[in-house]
Amino acid sequence: MPTEHEDTKDEISLAEEIWIALTFTWSGKAFQLSIAESDRVFDLKNVIHNLTRVPPERQKILGLVKGKLPPEQERIGDLRIGGKKFTLIGTPEGDEIKDPSQLEVLPDVINDLDIDVSEDSAAMKAYKNDKRNIRKIKEMTEKLKVNLIHPLRQGKKLLVLDIDYTILDTKPLTSGSLPPAECARPGLHQFLEAVYPYYDICIWSQTSWIWLETKLVELEMVGSDKGYQIAFVLDKTSMFTVFTERDNKPWTHSVKPLQIIWNHFPQFDASNTIHVDDLSRNFALNPGEGLKIHAFKNAHTEAAMADKELEKIARYMVHIASVGDFKTLSHKDWKYVVRGLPPR
Template sequence: MSSEEHQLEGASVSATSSAAAEEHDTIVADDSGIPETWTELQFSWSGKLFSLKVADSDRHVSIVFDLKATLYSMTDVPPERQKILGLVKGKLPPEEARISDLRFSGKKFTLVGTPEGHEIKDPSQMGNLPDLINDLDVELTDAALEAYKRDRRNARKIREATEKLNVNIIFPLRSGKRLLVLDIDYTILDTKPLTTGSLPPAECARPKLHEFLEAVYPHYDICIWSQTSWIWLETKLVELQMIGSNKNYQISFVLDKTAMFKVFTVRDGKPWDHSVKALQIIWNRFPQFDASNTIHIDDLSRNFALNPGSGLKISAFKDAHTPAAMADRELEKLARYLVHITGVPDFRALRHNDWKKTLRQLPPP
């Protein structure tokens, strides 16, 4: 039985497909003859849309408990791993809460959580983990950039990727904000100890990570784009408390490796291919963003190949927990730069390669 076909019998939450929900009367009488009304909710999880109903009149059974149980039946995500975002204002009430305790902020919400059987256990056996070896970068020469621009295949790949793009909006985009596209592996965390389990997630994060995101969030909507699988990315964002926590920032949406494609160039006189993060894919989907108000932060400049003017290369963060890594203040400096450039009407007038030079010319904070 599929998740869309599944219904909980005798419970206060039922799962249905959108079509089935339209066929059902929203007023149902139980054995006592007292009518019940139901509210239809939709939620997205792992890029898929689901529908379910909650009983408005329930006063006896824990709605939060039943909701989590239904989500478990539909997605295999255990209740203890579930992060429910956007259903109510503030933090979701405890499982003892009744329906009367909930104040829905909307009829749609996002579920974040990894299903049973998909946990990251032995990194050596996982084919979708970040690339720990191939960190070779490619020099973006003027000739190479011009070749990328002329390549009709690249334009076609952007169109194809736009058509296939499945964006899960975690937090609504805000009017008038710039867009920050942020890499994760070796940009804001040291991936190696994370995959091997040699350090807890919080100790793998680059120093001042949350302070950085809180500083830029008033000015930028934040997109995380990683060259990894969604399961890996989702799990680590939760463990790093970047999603589902009470920080003073929100991640608007996340893109994984499925939104990337390969381009071809020459390295040391030999053909060489690598994947890229083409910002035009985002701009096609969200036309309020373009090269004038988007900046992409990554430790690999090769990811900027199709939009070099919007890219800012940051030094790679490795060897977490060593004295040198703990003294790293790259994100602290980057936050100052990102806030500073919000005074520039059009980012195309900037040279992000000179960002540290620009910082040195600013007055002390």
């Protein structure tokens, strides 16, 4: 939980933000918007999307800058566009003729181009001090409405658990090629039952709530008589995009900012929260709380059926449950810790 001093620093940082007013026309109508200098071209396109329903990939912006619009990671403050008027050309969602092959399908979150921010102190500092990230956390906190499925229990720690390729193989589940039970990572329910006496459980997925709810029910994680309860669920709408570099090239990715949970539930903070995910980049704003698990795929194979990862993580999490401050731990060492535990 942030201290009063830290809250004051954040408020000062946000107060120092410089906002730019812009006017544009689209389909014969005038629109106005406000964008912060610390925002990126990515954010500008999303504001335009919210105003017009024209998705970023269809937006043609004329008159804002000379020549071609800069890449999405470019900072608004570097464009010197204050007071500018521009024209938008683009077809809004719903008005296009859709090819059936282009219709949205069930999401498939892939472990590509992953990055471990904890190995780069400069990147960690840049993420933490980015005014845009500070403001996004504040905005996401205000926007978040948590629906408690099961009451939080006094004195418990918090497990934030990813779903796609962490506790199930997403591809055969969404395609229907395997029954839900055969898509689950081996030992899923035993893992959750083992840690539940010590941890309240939050499921946080990078997919949408529609698919997430269906998955949880099909996997019997919700609405069953298992020996654990899911406290609450977050989906991709509680994530936002951040900007960094990879191999000296601009790179963007989404993050799961634990601070928005801590702001809603102050009994949880960095001292008692652990985040299990197959993507290290999801830990970017909270690298110390992340525990990376290798991605679970090819659920139908013999190797996948022999997977023991959740059994090992359960042993680790039960072992550290009595630790008063998780900030004293390095979850990167979790496998070494498990190897040193006495046999059961």
